[in-house]
Amino acid sequence: MASNNPFWKELENAPLGTEKSLSEALDQLAFNDQGLITAIAQQADSGEVLMLAWMNRESLEITLQEGRACYWSRSRQQLWRKGESSGQVQWLKGLRVDCDGDALLLLVDQQGPACHTGRRSCFYFDLNGERLEVVAEPVVDPNTLYK
């Protein structure tokens, strides 16, 4: 959606290859009133959408520095290096920002399943006009992930 922020507005017409410094970009990202921004994780080669999580500025900086996804856990209120306890690491292959600076897309190489249930993707329910249906099975036993 169109942004009211002149930083993103001006870039709409910028030619391919136009650059801004990392620090300037981070300053202009539209973190919400809790200091968070949505982050989609997508398997870089297959295109499968794996999960949606949240980042604060610190977790985003860590992600870029370490080359692996680090989120902000809203339930635990702490940094969450994906896979630190389960081995489900997401190696960073690329990171995209959207047109109004309020969403991130992480292109990752997911080690093992992304979902805490042992399923490859967290999006394992299909919803249509009549029902919700389980449409994917665990690829590993979730009991082997968290010990």
Added chain:
Amino acid sequence: MASNNPFWKELENAPLGTEKSLSEALDQLAFNDQGLITAIAQQADSGEVLMLAWMNRESLEITLQEGRACYWSRSRQQLWRKGESSGQVQWLKGLRVDCDGDALLLLVDQQGPACHTGRRSCFYFDLNGERLEVVAEPVVDPNTLYK
């Protein structure tokens, strides 16, 4: 992430094909305190992630009924049938819900570009440890989208 809601918790171990009614599922979705849930739009055949937007319960019901994406515009505070003024309609091919019921993934057939700038995807900036860079160009002149 693991949900505290017993509805989603129980379904973690449910066999493939397990179903719940639409109304029960809608009642259990984790809309935030503004009544909204994140919705990712992905091109169904290519896997390209096109945009991230928000839905309330009404816009989700409209999406399922009409077979095209309808979001809730936070800036305009109204229902937003994607493409109603621009022709950038997203025909619905499938809709997924994640493990804790707080994110949606729409599989769509995007008509024309998804982005208001005329780019195919809204995620047209690359961010790395040094800079933000424009990595996609408009496929149509945005002036032809909104008249």
